[in-house]
Amino acid sequence: MTLISEIQGKKPNELNKEQTVLVEFDKKNKEWFIEDPEEKQRYKYQEILERWIPEEEINKSEQNEVSRLIKRQKREKVAEMKREKNVQKKPRKNRSVYISGLSQNTTIEEVKEKFSRCGIIAQDLRSGEVKIKMYENKEGQFKGDCLVEYFKEESCGLAIEILDGSKLRPDDKEPMKVSQAVFKEEAEEEEEEEKEEVREDIRQDILEGCQEIGQVDDVIIYESEKEGIIRVRFKEKEGAKGCVKRMNGRYFGGKKLVAQLWDGEKYRIDDTTSK
Template sequence: MSKRKSSSSELPNKKQKKNTAIYITNLSPEITFDELNSVVSKYGLVAEDLSTSKPRIKLYQNEDGSLKGDALVVYFREESVQLAIDMLDETELHDKVIKVQPADLNYKVEKEPQPIKQRTSREKNEILKSVNRLNSKLADWDDDDIPATNPKYNNIVILKNAFTLDELQHDVTAELDIKQDIREGCEEIGPVTNVVLYDLEPDGIISVRFQHQQDALECVRQMDGRFFDGKRLEAGLYDGTRYRKSHKEQDDQSRLDQFGEWLEQE
């Protein structure tokens, strides 16, 4: 059987370029480079400019130097783009609701580095250091490299700033509503077996126990830095710290258990 010759009209499709960047609009004119870097780096490793070693984040400016309110962020991995969009789009930052979308691939024309052959030996060494540093940071994002403080705590996530003591004092239904909202949000990640609100902790602490360790790790990744009811959450694996709570929840559960036993006897 003779091989079929391909004509010019049957050329293979070019591999589609990967988009690793997001475009953010409606930013506050008060936002700083470091603040934006702190926010976007929660959802992936931000690429570095190989010449300056600075994160590839561009805050667009007007002719007078004031900020326009939009920015470009280039990640190291394509997967970070959708995660950043899911977690940041329509969220509040500096009292403004920002919009996040995939960046136009044309940004690469502007940011493409110069060919290596035009660089000096010193510049090449600096680039090599930057690449090695990026690879090291990238390893920190691998789930297998997240340190485990204690194996029995690996499926428990601690959320801070989930509420204020003032909220609990002025609304008798606040505790139940907050726990329900947290549970529903976390169950989108994986099965949750327990949620505890520590109503004596001024840092607004809630613990969430997942059925699987992998879901707990993903919860930390998604929830850390996320806004909940206007408050910026801090998320991390439980380290064994004892947190304080009143016993009213236990008393309520005891009454429910007694009522259940009474029903069974009847």
Template sequence: MSNNMQNTHTEHQAADAPENPTQSAESSLHNDPRVRFVEETSKYVYTGDDGISYEWDDEKHAWFPMWDENLIESQQAAYGPTITEETTSTPRQKGKRKQIYTSEEPQLKKPKAEPKKRPNTSVYVTGLPRDTTVDEMKEVFEKYGILMEDLATGQPKIKLYKDEQGNLKGDALVSYFKEESVDLACNLLDDSDFRLGVPSKIRVQKAVFQAKEKPPNSETEQPDQKLKLDKKVVQKKRQKLEKRLDWFEEQSGKKADKFARVVVLKYMFTLQELEQDPTLLLDLKEDVRGECEKLGEVTNVSLYDLEEDGIMTVRFKEPESAELCIKKMHGRFFAGRRVEAHIMQGKEKYRESKSQDQTEEEEKKRLEAYEKWLESQH
């Protein structure tokens, strides 16, 4: 406010203002209708003949005008064009009652775009045996997708957690390249036995990450050193990984989609059982087909009679049926053996009789065994 405005009110107070209300007798205050005590502010207030309200300042022992719209209008009328809209708007923005003195709409800040959500490609595993190895984890979890590689070491990103003494705690973090692999691993591995024939139920869930608090005495040089190390290797490692993944998408896209429909069943038979019963091969294929057709359309069932692990494969029309098959067959007992089931990776090369050049002696033995079985049936 200008000095002219302040002087005007000072002169007005000297001529018309009541005396110090804190020193006046109660009777004089009651006789002055202009003075009143405001309980909310614990201050004395009086209204002058000009209609402007004044408030008593105990520290300065003087009456000061109360700033409101009526006061502003009266000052503008008194000084006319000398008080411009521009000059009055500046102090208003600094005052506590900014919204009283301006008719402008508050400026709304443009909301910041939400950061793109980073895909969760990791699973958290609990219930692991205390002697679990990274290679063992890799063998189990790579069946459900491509494992992410550590950029510095080239090893799969599998972390086995340890306690302060360096002993395994029984939990781990496994990172995949694609988010879809997380759902597949959770659906098919959760609440399953980690090791065949050993009661070792594991839980597999989507990993939940929390912000890590920085230790109070942590050194600041280590992150810088790590960044320097990463810059030297990250670019080459990432390019190598991208080339590998590009090749997978381009060359193996259709192949991967095809293998997603194929389920591998292990320990379905023994070689001794096939030798003792030549018809077991056909009967077993029919039984497996009948059981799997309950889950979806089956296009092919194969039995690899030269594999000691008793390998069979079932090809479905839809990948969803293959997932249901794994959920149903994995860990199930068949002829006293616990079956293992997983999606075919495309790297497997299983052996069967029709795909090998057998010697005449081997073929002769098989025919003789079949003839003996026929004779025993009569």
């Protein structure tokens, strides 16, 4: 095992005694260097990247890596500001109640008549229809549950207090269950947006790094693969070979990369798509 493979990913103060003997510190520039006596190769520790970089590649590699890091940090800052903005947003007023336990032949008029006793039911601004959603199954039949949106938030609490456990019709076998509506769509949408931002950050970092090697046609992230597989397709074979030579064994996001030419195996982009 070479010296660089042993120390890569480690900070200068994390090296063992044998490795520390090979380290020197430039007090003027406050920089750490280490020299591999066998390969006669000198490396500099880049604090921002937390990597040891060959001295002859410092100017070019460091400039490119730092440039990518700055771009990534800018994207992360924008994403962080966006998340903070979302946190600062006033929580959406929940003016809806969820009703279950209704008979399958229940009509929207019956629901309207009963629940309007607790407050004004909101109306669609375009159609003028009351905002009552009757949930149906695949066959188009009423499932026995619905959603009622009130004009005022206070009406929800009143409807739950008065109507929960009561019957829509006197002859109904089962009582209704009335509860505050829970909206999962918004939380799921925000979570997906964050995942998409992370995916795009990774894709951009890989793309920018590989474009220094050759012309890139596309970058595909196989999200459903646990190993963290990414495919980079170059316009020319030489680009792919150069990518393997440069990227294999390097560190990205604290993890060691394994770069190899594609063997034709198909990987899953998601749970339904392979490519």
